[in-house]
Every structure is written in structure tokens, then in C-alpha cells.
Amino acid sequence: MAADRSKILKIVFSLTGIAFTGLVMFAMFGPDHCGPSEEDKQLLTTLNNIDEVVQKGGYIKTVTTERGKDGHDDFYRFQAEIVDEKGVAIGKLRGGRVEGFGTMKPRILWYKTPGVPEEMPAYQGRGGRGGGGDRGGRGPQGGQGGQPDQNK
Numbered sequence: 001m002a003a004d005r006s007k008i009l010k011i012v013f014s015l016t017g018i019a020f021t022g023l024v025m026f027a028m029f030g031p032d033h034c035g036p037s038e039e040d041k042q043l044l045t046t047l048n049n050i051d052e053v054v055q056k057g058g059y060i061k062t063v064t065t066e067r068g069k070d071g072h073d074d075f076y077r078f079q080a081e082i083v084d085e086k087g088v089a090i091g092k093l094r095g096g097r098v099e100g101f102g103t104m105k106p107r108i109l110w111y112k113t114p115g116v117p118e119e120m121p122a123y124q125g126r127g128g129r130g131g132g133g134d135r136g137g138r139g140p141q142g143g144q145g146g147q148p149d150q151n152k
Contacts, residue, residue: 039099040065046103047080047093056110058090074099081117082108088115090122 019036040063047053047060060080067076076100095106109120 039097043078043103047106050093050106050108052108053082053093056082056090057084060093066125074101078106082110084114087118091115092117092120094120 043053043065044060044063047063053059060082063078063080065078067078076098077090077094077096079094081089082093084090089111091110092107093106093108095104097103109118111118
């Protein structure tokens with residue numbers, strides 16, 4: 001009888017410890033840490049306030065992010081599909097964000113036919129069309145790349 005009581009007390013004590021640990025974990029990581037982070041909410045708000053998206057009658061429901069690929073934990077890339085009021089995809093956007101600082105202006109691709117997704121063209125860099133040698137992708141006329149500098 002005393003052995004049974006000892007086993008029951010051990011079980012009750014173990015279950016109480018597990019319940020207490022669960023309660024502590026819930027308090028640490030519970031309701032505040034479920035769903036999108038404040039950073040993700042800020043990004044979604046920023047993207048839905050882009051003039052071009054608003055003017056075309058679009059909005060973004062969800063954003064997909066990629067973190068840590070550039071070796072910087074505070075910088076991440078994102079992409080999202082732009083839909084109209086009926087939920088039909090009308091475009092997509094891609095860009096980057098520095099956490100806690102700001103969002104870069106994203107590249108936007110508007111679909112020629114609503115509901116028919118298209119691939120985003122490859123990124124050309126800041127200068128646009130490339131060329132120009134050591135001018136960071138810009139040609140001799142300041143952005144009209146592709147033409148060699150004749151003065152070298």
C-alpha cells in the first residue's frame with residue numbers, strides 16, 4: 001500500500017512539473033509570438049501603401065521572406081503576389097528590407113493577363129542595361145549603358 005502511494009506521488013509530482021514547465025514556456029513564447037511578427041506586419045503595411053499598387057486597385061495578402069542568404073541577419077529579401085478585389089493575381093513584386101530600418105522600393109511586374117502568372121525578369125543591377133566598364137553598369141552618358149567609353 002505504501003509502495004502504491006509512493007508511485008502515485010511520483011506520478012503526480014512529475015505531471016505537476018511538466019504542467020509548470022509548459023506554463024512557463026507558454027508565458028515566454030505564447031500568444032505574443034504566434035502569427036506574423038511586428039516586422040512582417042510593418043512590411044505588409046508598407047507594401048500595401050505603395051502608390052502604384054493602390055492606383056491599380058491591388059493589395060498584398062501575404063509576403064514570403066528569405067532571411068540570412070546574404071550573410072546579414074538584419075537584411076532579408078521578400079516577394080509577394082498582388083491581387084485585385086476579387087482575389088485574382090494581377091502582378092508580383094520583389095525587394096529587400098533592412099530589419100528595423102526600412103524597405104527598399106520593390107520591383108513590380110504587372111501581369112499582361114490577370115490570373116496568369118509570369119516570371120520576373122532577371123535583375124539588371126542599378127545601371128539598367130549593363131556595359132560601361134568600371135562605371136558600375138553605367139555607360140558614358142550616365143545610365144545609357146552598353147556603349148564603350150571612347151575617351152579611355
